[in-house]
Amino acid sequence: MISDILQFLPPLIKALPLTLMLTAVAGTLGLFFGIILALARISGYRILVWPSFTLGLVMRGTPLLVQLYLVYYGLGELLPGTWVRHSWLWPYLRNAIWYAILVLTISQACYNAEVLRGAILAVPKGQIEAARAVGMSPGRIFRRITLPQAFHAALPVLASDVIILLKATSLASTVTIMEVLGTARALQRETMMILEPLIAAAIIYFVVVLILTQLTSLLERKATSYRAR
Amino acid sequence: MDSKWELLGWGDAGWGDQLLHGFMMTIVVSLIAYAMSLTIGLLAALSKLSARRMLRGIANTYTTIVRSLPELLVILIVYFSLVGGAEKLLKSLGLVSDRFEFSGFWAAVVALAFVNGAFMTEVMRAGILAVPKGQTEAAEAIGMPRALLFRRIVLPQMLRHSVPGLGNLWLAITKESAVVAVLGTFNELLFTAYRAAGVTKEYGLFYSVVAAAFLLISLVSMAIIHRIEKRVGRGF
Amino acid sequence: MANDIALAVRDIRKKFGPLEVLKGISLEARRGDVISLIGQSGSGKSTLLRCINYLETPDSGEIIVGDEVIRARPVRGRMSRADRRQLELVRRRLGMVFQNFNLWAHMTVLENIIEGPRHLLGLTRDQAVAEAEQLLEKVGIREKRDSYPSRLSGGQQQRVAIARALAMNPEVMLFDEPTSALDPELVQEVLQVIKGLAAEGRTMILVTHEMALARDISSEVVFLHQGLVEERGAPAEMMSNPKSDRLRQFLRMVA
Numbered sequence: 001m002i003s004d005i006l007q008f009l010p011p012l013i014k015a016l017p018l019t020l021m022l023t024a025v026a027g028t029l030g031l032f033f034g035i036i037l038a039l040a041r042i043s044g045y046r047i048l049v050w051p052s053f054t055l056g057l058v059m060r061g062t063p064l065l066v067q068l069y070l071v072y073y074g075l076g077e078l079l080p081g082t083w084v085r086h087s088w089l090w091p092y093l094r095n096a097i098w099y100a101i102l103v104l105t106i107s108q109a110c111y112n113a114e115v116l117r118g119a120i121l122a123v124p125k126g127q128i129e130a131a132r133a134v135g136m137s138p139g140r141i142f143r144r145i146t147l148p149q150a151f152h153a154a155l156p157v158l159a160s161d162v163i164i165l166l167k168a169t170s171l172a173s174t175v176t177i178m179e180v181l182g183t184a185r186a187l188q189r190e191t192m193m194i195l196e197p198l199i200a201a202a203i204i205y206f207v208v209v210l211i212l213t214q215l216t217s218l219l220e221r222k223a224t225s226y227r228a229r
Numbered sequence: 230m231d232s233k234w235e236l237l238g239w240g241d242a243g244w245g246d247q248l249l250h251g252f253m254m255t256i257v258v259s260l261i262a263y264a265m266s267l268t269i270g271l272l273a274a275l276s277k278l279s280a281r282r283m284l285r286g287i288a289n290t291y292t293t294i295v296r297s298l299p300e301l302l303v304i305l306i307v308y309f310s311l312v313g314g315a316e317k318l319l320k321s322l323g324l325v326s327d328r329f330e331f332s333g334f335w336a337a338v339v340a341l342a343f344v345n346g347a348f349m350t351e352v353m354r355a356g357i358l359a360v361p362k363g364q365t366e367a368a369e370a371i372g373m374p375r376a377l378l379f380r381r382i383v384l385p386q387m388l389r390h391s392v393p394g395l396g397n398l399w400l401a402i403t404k405e406s407a408v409v410a411v412l413g414t415f416n417e418l419l420f421t422a423y424r425a426a427g428v429t430k431e432y433g434l435f436y437s438v439v440a441a442a443f444l445l446i447s448l449v450s451m452a453i454i455h456r457i458e459k460r461v462g463r464g465f
Numbered sequence: 466m467a468n469d470i471a472l473a474v475r476d477i478r479k480k481f482g483p484l485e486v487l488k489g490i491s492l493e494a495r496r497g498d499v500i501s502l503i504g505q506s507g508s509g510k511s512t513l514l515r516c517i518n519y520l521e522t523p524d525s526g527e528i529i530v531g532d533e534v535i536r537a538r539p540v541r542g543r544m545s546r547a548d549r550r551q552l553e554l555v556r557r558r559l560g561m562v563f564q565n566f567n568l569w570a571h572m573t574v575l576e577n578i579i580e581g582p583r584h585l586l587g588l589t590r591d592q593a594v595a596e597a598e599q600l601l602e603k604v605g606i607r608e609k610r611d612s613y614p615s616r617l618s619g620g621q622q623q624r625v626a627i628a629r630a631l632a633m634n635p636e637v638m639l640f641d642e643p644t645s646a647l648d649p650e651l652v653q654e655v656l657q658v659i660k661g662l663a664a665e666g667r668t669m670i671l672v673t674h675e676m677a678l679a680r681d682i683s684s685e686v687v688f689l690h691q692g693l694v695e696e697r698g699a700p701a702e703m704m705s706n707p708k709s710d711r712l713r714q715f716l717r718m719v720a
Contacts, residue, residue, distance in 0.1 A: 063419070386570060
């Protein structure tokens with residue numbers, strides 16, 4: 001059994017870059033859009049608040065897998081009837097990976113936005129008053145005072161959300177994407193071995209998450225070094 | 230547009246009754262899996278805090294591994310082990326008849342509970358640790374046996390501390406229950422829609438309905454959790 | 466005479482890691498005795514008190530309550546079922562009052578007091594409530610019976626904690642710095658209750674920084690220093706005429 005498991009490790013490791021790529025892309029874009037969504041939420045303009053609030057509610061209130069099916073199959077049903085079908089984009093759009101990135105990014109952005117919003121609101125009012133008292137502009141206050149502190153406060157949750165994202169990329173296997181779990185399931189079918197490919201995949205995920213956890217705790221220690229201990 | 234509404238209607242032409250059944254199944258699976266994960270979480274949390282190194286080791290291994298693997302992967306592993314190994318084991322032990330088969334329903338429940346039990350463990354462990362040590366000492370000092378002490382002093386306060394975490398896990402388990410659609414073993418909400426969409430080619434329609442149904446579950450749950458949090462916040 | 470001894474502590478030793486906190490201490494309390502343990506923080510007096518009801522397990526030595534020797538000898542935090550059972554029964558005969566009150570936060574004042582009698586002594590709810598009301602009367606907070614601890618001042622909480630301990634009808638009361646966590650203006654109300662108990666003839670072991678209290682109510686004062694008994698004797702004699710330099714220094718410091 002153990003040698004069976006080991007034999008599956010090389011093909012699965014080959015699939016690992018795709019898993020990592022999905023995580024990195026959706027993680028980075030998700031953080032970027034997450035900041036924007038968080039700002040929209042606290043902007044006070046109803047036209048910004050409502051859409052960002054609703055998007056967050058829907059994305060966090062429904063299963064990621066349903067979102068993925070809806071976008072992948074739904075858009076796949078919709079797009080061929082439109083101009084997109086005949087444009088140069090089409091060959092790319094037939095690849096499921098774009099749908100996966102789209103869904104993972106928006107989902108990640110909404111979770112990040114929630115964390116960042118809380119962190120921004122938690123920055124002590126006194127510090128902002130102090131910045132205003134020395135005559136800083138609102139934009140400058142946000143960039144120099146609010147955001148850095150909010151970011152530090154949010155960092156542990158943001159980091160653990162990246163690990164959750166890494167695990168969530170495995171759902172992409174359900175729409176034909178050959179990342180680690182997708183590859184494992186293909187190996188299941190090819191070799192007719194049921195548990196061994198899955199256990200091999202589990203080993204890979206476990207090691208990657210272990211490394212990521214170590215990295216984030218290192219990052220946290222650095223990022224919070226200015227605090228009294 | 231009419232034909233689309235018909236697809237959601239009752240009877241032979243429409244999928245409405247099947248979808249409603251799927252909706253109920255999703256809720257039932259979530260409820261049972263949640264109850265099971267509460268039990269698993271409590272046992273594992275107590276094991277983690279136990280003086281026995283064996284128990285601590287088992288509980289730590291369980292939570293560390295399960296929490297670092299994708300839910301879908303754990304669900305697949307549990308499912309295939311259940312239908313493979315556990316079934317054979319139960320049969321060879323003579324506990325069940327030879328015709329016994331894990332239903333897709335129970336396999337899904339056990340898989341979901343197994344995954345969420347690990348997260349539940351952390352919630353409950355934190356809840357137990359949040360009970361001030363002095364209060365358990367005060368109970369020890371009047372000679373309370375450990376079981377009574379846990380039931381009377383620790384459990385009520387721990388539950389109160391854990392309400393937000395318990396609420397989050399309920400929301401998580403309802404959403405995760407969609408993942409068991411991948412097993413395709415029984416007709417919960419997403420798998421029902423998957424079949425309906427496959428037959429009718431109306432993907433957007435059915436997956437939108439499913440998304441709306443899950444959103445409804447989440448919103449109602451959030452409202453209930455909010456009320457519980459408020460009520461629990463009263464008093465001491 | 467032997468059965469006149471309510472509590473005996475024989476040669477108790479206790480280490481925390483490399484640090485030897487108690488280096489062999491013995492005490493004997495006859496019925497009605499009030500023994501005050503005094504000393505600087507770190508002298509081991511609280512640890513000694515906590516060893517008496519095994520909230521800390523002594524490394525060696527004996528605790529004897531009435532004529533029962535505590536047998537418990539936990540191995541890596543675990544003890545046999547029989548020993549645990551014996552310890553539970555012995556603890557019911559020892560009332561403990563903590564520095565930080567340690568009331569159960571999820572129970573009202575009344576529930577705190579009747580918890581033990583109902584579930585450990587087998588009283589009915591009515592019996593337990595009737596006794597609890599008398600105790601509340603005695604400590605002077607009857608009107609707070611349905612409040613939660615978080616609504617009470619420190620002094621009130623400590624008086625409830627005393628009532629809770631008394632409700633078990635203990636043979637010996639143990640007080641662990643009962644007024645140290647209180648705001649100065651609340652100290653007196655708790656001291657009054659403790660004095661009242663002493664006047665009733667309760668057997669008590671008291672760890673305290675209140676020298677006036679120790680002088681007024683003690684039959685014996687024990688001065689601990691670095692885990693050993695430095696000096697012991699009758700309160701008036703010891704406090705007005707300390708023999709050791711350390712006690713003299715200590716008394717000057719707390720005065």
